[in-house]
Amino acid sequence: MKNKPTILVVNDDGITAPGIKALIEVMQTLGNVVVVAPDGPQSATGHAITIAKPLRLDGVDLYEGVEMYKCSGTPVDCVKLAVNKVFKGKKPDLCVSGINHGLNNSINVLYSGTMSAAVEGAIESIPSIGFSLDDFELDADFSHCKTYIEIITKQVLKHGLGLGTLLNVNFPKGNAIKGIKICRQANAKWAEEFDERLDPHKRKYYWLTGVFQNNDHGEDTDVWALEHGYASVVPVQFDMTAHHAIPILNTWDFGENKG
Template identity: 80%
Template sequence: MSKKPRILVVNDDGITAPGIKCLIEVMKEIGEVTVVAPDGPQSGMGHAITIGKPLRLDKINLYEGVDMYKCSGTPVDCVKLAVNKIFKGNKPDLCVSGINHGLNNSINVIYSGTMSAAVEGAIENIPSIGFSLDDFTWEADFSHCRKYVKDICLQTLKNSLPQGVLLNVNFPNNSKPLAGIKICRQANAKWAEEFDERVDPHKRNYYWLTGVFQNHDKGEDSDVWALEHHYVSVVPVQFDMTAHHAISNLNGWNFNV
């Protein structure tokens, strides 16, 4: 009998979030599960790490048959501690992050703690996937995601991923049946941000970030299009942020130094 794959599960919504519970339950069907997740919500943390203060890592028992730890740090801290202190360098076969309450499509991938945890897994050369659902509520229904999560993970374990590449997977809500899986690119879309200015009881101004999501991309091969048409979007992403196409242009500049 082949050995079960070892799977690291992380998230950014916190260790008690319903999304990670769903992900844990699906991963238990595939392999041996270790969970390291923040002790509270860490949404929008991006690739932040904790410097200058101690990190806490406490073993807890929430789900039977799962090796589980809560961490005082960021989602990326969780992956770093898992690799170094729990797996002790004997890296897991798969790192999965989520399932996030809210989409991480288009530009959101830059800010996402969910995706940054998966990116850190890829930096460690672990096949990694971030999962997100188009529902911000704590009562979100993840049931329609389960079979897709399992299949995508099994395919990743079977086929592996190119070095430095991870998957960003986003699910539509369950308002109607899913149309299937679409491999696509990140859309050219972003938030038009505004800061609502308010006054606190001490008469001091403060600001609350708001905004409207604007899609400037009309292509039918983007993650935004896929989700609008009720597909599960799967985007291969990478942590190498070099603009390779711009190198030849910059080499033509005449620097006078």
């Protein structure tokens, strides 16, 4: 299998999730696949890494002909361990993450383990893509995403991605995807509603729940694209500097303490 690209596959729903199986199946048609994925669910772990306890990384034999490792850590840990201990510094040609069971559009790029793994791939200068489907169910149907994943991945392998840039790809549920829209991240947020309960000892505890609040109705956003039946592709970068605010802060009065 010379000349075929080496592809690292990761996710946050865990190595046995149907979503990663669908992604592996597409990637097997495009290159040599190596999977390093969490040994259990790691949704909403964001860019967390594991520093207070040790990590396990063990080979597993789950799908025929695929080199696979399960990791006890977060999705970002998986990418770090893959680069260092599996690829031993010889980086893969591509890092794909997902397919996530549930959307990772808009602000979810921050909370999502799937997207954080792809961000970590990009930090490692590996062309990286996160894929997510608007369906949280374990038995979600990923079949309609496969053609799109293949098309988008081929374009990434052909053109590459600028250093520090990755893609956040989200698919609507159902068969009738209208096409691919290149988008920006919508300015939306989660409005939390904590479900307050009493345990058997009469002490309060809370379940985090939330309602997605979109206040950004731009037709160039990922939220708009998905609501209108398109697959959204957002180029993502991880320089979080608010560059526009630098000249403003330079006018503030820090007295003699301005350096």
